[in-house]
Every structure is written in C-alpha cells, then in structure tokens.
Amino acid sequence: MTYRVIAMAALLGSASTLHAGGIDRSGQSITALFESGRYAEFSLGSVSPDTSGVGAGPRSAVAPTPGANSGNMTDNFFTFGAAYKADINDQLSYAIIYDQPFGADVDYPAGTGYFAQGSKAEFNSNALTGLLRYKMPNNFSVHGGIRVQTIEASAAIPFIGNYSVEGDRDTGLGYVAGVAYEKPEIALRVSLTYNSKIKYDVRTSENSVLGSNVTETKVETPQSVNLEFQTGVAADTLVFGGVRWVDWSSFEIAPNDYGRLTGGGKLLSYEDDVYTYSLGVGRRLNDTWSVAAVAGYEKSNGGFSSNLGPTDGNKSLGLAATYTRDSMKITTGIRYINIGDAETTLGGGQTAAVFEDNDAVAIGVKVGFTF
Template identity: 30%
Template sequence: MKSNQKYLITAILSVLASQAYAAGLERSPQQIDALFEQGTYAEVGYTHISPDVTGDDSSGHSLSDMAEDYQSLNYAVKTDLTPSLRLAVIYDEPFGAKVKFDGTNNFIATDRPAADAKTRVDVQSKNITALLGYNLNKNVMIYAGPALQEIEANVHLRGLTYAANSGYNNSFDDMAIGWVAGFSYAKPEKGILASLTYRSEIEHKTTIQEDVPLADKLGMDYSHYNQGSITTPESVNLNMQAGLNMTTAVFAKVRYVPWSNFAYYPPILKASTVAALGKGLPLVDYSDDQTAVEIGLGKRLAPKLAIAVSGLWDSGAGDPAPTLGPVDGYWGAGLAAKYNFNEKLAFSVGGRYMWFGDAKGETSDRRIVGDFKDNTGYIVGMKLSYSAK
C-alpha cells in the first residue's frame, strides 16, 4: 500500500470523529486523529447535531422534542519538530447538554412567569489537548500531554416532576487540567494503524451558585454561592484500521467511559436532601458504564475522492436515565466522503443517523417521571484540511 494511502480511513472519517450523541453528558469521543497525520497538518470542522427525543410524563402528558439542536466547532494543528518527535494541538467540545421542555406537562411550573416556567438545561465545554508524540522506532510511537478543559452549566428545574425542588437553579463556570497518554503501532506497507489512548478524569473545583426551594422550605440559612466540585470522567479509546488492498481498508473504533462513577452533588442540594431524607442526593448521576463501537469500510473511488460507510452502537449509561438525556444508547449508520482539491487542500463531509434506545426518565431520588420511546437523531459535519507532507 502506498504511503499516501496509509491513513485512508483516518482522513475520511475524522470529519465526524469529533462529534457524537452519546451516553451521559458526552458530545465528543475526544479522538486525536490529527496526531497521526504526516508532515504539517491543520483542520477546522463544523458539526450540527439534531436529536429528537419525545415521550410522556408520569401523568400521561405528551412531551414534545426536549433535546434541542446544537452546533460545535473543532480545530487541530500538527507539526513534526524532529524526524522522531511530533506535536499536535487539538480543540473540541467534549461534554454538553441542551434541554428545554415546552407545552403543558409536569416539567412546566404553573406558579411562575412564562419566561421562567420551563425546565431547561444548558451545559457547554471546551477542551484543548496538546500532545507530544515520540517514535520509538519506525512502527511504535508513544504520546502524552496536558488537556485544558472549561465547563459551564446552567440548570433550571421546574414543575411537579421536581416536587419540593421545583424552582431549583444551579450554575457554574470553571477551568481545570487533566492529561492524556497512549501509544500507537503503524505498518504503512500494510495500511495498518492502531492506537490506544487514555484520558484522565478532570476535577473542577469551583464556586457553584444555587437556589434551593427545599432548603427554603426547611428554613435553612444558606449562602447561594458555595465551593463545590464536579469531575468529568476518564476514558479509553482503541482505534484500529487495516488495508485490504491499494484502495480499500477496514476500521474499528471502541470507546469506554465509566459513567457509573460520575455523580454531581451540589453542596446545598446535598445538605437539604440530607436534612429532609437522611441522605444527600445528586443533581445527576448514571447507573452504567458506556461502551461505544464503530465498525466500517473505506474505499478510494478516484485519485481525489474517497468514501467510508460505518455501523455504530452505543451501550448508553443505564435505563432509567436522567431527564436531561433520557435515551438508552443507540444504533446508527454513518456515511462520509473526502475530496482532495489538490495535494494539500481537502474537504470532507459526512452524516450519521441514530436510532435511540427507549428509556424511562428518572429524578435523582429514583422516581420515574417520564417514558421516552421510538426516538432518533442525526449528525452532519464538514471539515476543511490542509496537509504539507
């Protein structure tokens, strides 16, 4: 296999590698494909994600689509510092949630002004990863580096669903550092590239603003601004590809995230539920770990055009699921294409369609408050890349 075909699948599929609609709060599988590009490389990508999640609340009211569309950008640059040492800087938006309930249902408060009556959640994140890769020999590379992560959240819980805590508000904005490490094996003449990447958890210690109706009802005297923490989970990514012939390759990607270890306990919510129930409740947690798998085939149709098709499966993070993302994993199908304008400049475009698993929606005190079935979603993305080998 010619050296310029070595990363055929990586090049095609990376248009969508940075985005997904996955378990927990995850919005990106945090791939590092740019590190494996040859020579000097840069890319900029845009993704639009449109989940459609509907159902019924515990009183039988219909719930219109509560998962709002969202967009994200991703960037990456990579260069060779020496023949054996390379540097990649990668930006993505790995965690998020965008939820808003409309209509007449148990997620809408009837005792508040219309502008403040809806349950809504907006979580955003930004992540910059810097990786140094060192070639131990012609086949094996080790790599590691820091990851700087910012996460911002605004949560507003309303309606009968949240009982005594209808009217609860939570917000914070923080930046913290973690790390990434891994190794890869490449055999260009066979079109083989495999990598195993570990990404650490990142603990955010920050000031959390809370308005807690339950604490007000209990007569607690509390500050609305307190120190607390939230820890985004660790993860492991395994990527593999192999050439079948000069123009065709197969690939597989596996991602594991221990979401069952994740729980966010805002300080006053925890204190008030301890006082009322004898135990502190989280704002959100998950019962299962997530495993996501993508398997596919790439084909170069012409010197300047290549395509790839793939099948996807995500285990989800448990059913019942929190109301900010009430799906239990998904099955999906993907299609992507890359067109090279010339030896240096290329444009990629792709899409994925997902069939979400049915799930019961629950609150953190384990009350079932909704039933979500037969839901789907799609992703479209595009990327412009520059490569000087």
C-alpha cells in the same frame, strides 16, 4: 495509494456522532497527531435530536402526569474543533487540539402538561490539548501531553421546589497518555489512548424554596480510554473502527441545596460506564474522491435514566465523502442515530415517564490542509 484520504472520511464518520452516552460529544480523538508532515484542520458539526417521552400512569407521586407528552426536550446544537500538527525531527512530532468534549442542551417545552415542562439545563466545555509523539525504530510510538479544560453549567427545574442553579466557569488540568503501532505498507495503525479525569471546584449559586445560597460543588469530568484502528484490506480499501470506554459511573453533579430538596438526589449522574463501538469501511474512488460508511453501537444498560438525559444506548449509521485537491481535503458526513429507549423516575423505584422511538441526525464538515 492515498490511504490518508480514506482515513479522513473514516474520521468524520466516527467522530460526528455527537450524541454518545452520558454527555459525551467529541470522543476526544487525537487522529491529527498521526497525520504526515505539517497539518491543520477545522471541523464543524450540527446535531438535530428529537427526544420526547410520555408520562407513565396511573397518576401518583412518582408518575404525576400520566399520558402527557413531554415534547422534544433536546435543543439542536453545534460543535467546533481544530487541530495543528508538525514534526520536530524524524522521531518527534507534536499536535495542539481544540475540542468541546462534553455538553448538554435540555429544554422541555412549556404548556405541555408534562411534569418537567419548562425545565432547562445546559453544560458546556472547552478543551485545549498539547501532545508530543515519539517514534521508536520498531514501528511503535508513544504519545502524551496535557489537557486544559473549562466547564460551566446551569439548570432550572421548576418541579423540584422551583429550583434553579448557576455554576461559574472553572478550569481544570488533566493529562493524556498512549501508545501506537503502525505498519505503513498495509496502512495499519492501532492506537490506545488514556484521558485522565479532570477535577473542578465550581462556585454554585442556587435558588429554590430554600432561599438563595452560594456554595461550592465538586465536579470531575470522567476518565476514558480510546482504542482506534485502521488497516488496508485491498487496493484503495480501508477498514477502520474503535472502542471508547468512559467512566460515567463516577461522574456526578450534586449541588448542596438540590440534595436537600430531593433527599440526597444528584442533579446529574449515571449508574453505568459506557462503551461506544464503531466499525466502518472506506474506499478511494480516484485521486479526487473517497467515500466511507460507518456503523456505531452503544449498549442499553436498563434501569432508570435522568430526567435531564433520558436516553439509554444507541445505534447509528454514517456516510462520508472526501474531496481532495492539491494540499486541501474537504470531508462532509451525515449520521443517523437511533436513540435507545429509556425510563425516568422521580423516586420510589417507580417509572415516571417512558421515552421511546427517538432519534437524531448529525451533519459534519472538516477541512484539512497539509503544508
């Protein structure tokens, strides 16, 4: 039975969300490391979010524009990924994986009368991960390696002292470590992978009513743990899923002048860690086609969300199909994400805006080759 065909559909269904908690995008999957033989893949994802809110009332210092609609404040975005895996011998294999693990594209429309109109923010990252895997004779294996990652960020927030900031691109180094158990005769695999935090010292140029200043901002992209599983439950049928934990409560971007303008505020931070759950089923229809469906869930934590990320949890449903011909597999998937309602604040413990009934649609394509 070609369980690998089903697993490819499962992978795209779970990884193409591209709209997870915090600024999580890729999910940092290492699934390519478990492919058979020599393998290469390329993937492209597109996400179209619709995220808007309404100013709370009555008018006050913490709710300055009651009833004003923000308009859609999230731009469409694309992500790209690639991986190459090969065997060294019967016990050792390696993989090189490229992804864009974290990102944000915020663009509040101008002319809406909403207090954050004209505000923009962008966060980009690129990561290259090198992994080794050692298979033990008892169906267990261990894997680990290093990750080289770059980040860069910028923002313009007119309603905070006409503030803008530009963070230069910086490079950091982290590591990956994990363990897996496999039972090929029933297509069972369970893997646990830890991704370390990565530290940066970002050269930061700030402009505001305080003037123009160049400082250094310390940033740490968060540590995370991925638990992923798959198992055959009937002929040509696979159940799969996973849990991802990200330490978002330890993440912040806090430039010096922004803190002075806001009395110690952070440009971007999160109060809670995020757990992302997924569960799905895949089915091989014939030697050419397989299909999969997956559901995803992130708990809403309550409290206030950032004006640069006004979401709180989500629910999602994805569908994927894989076409196989000779050594090539082409997987396409689509996922609908219902974005959790959120409230934002400008201080004082009061609501400035309410974001409700928002959603996103993600589409992905992956092409894999075995040779």
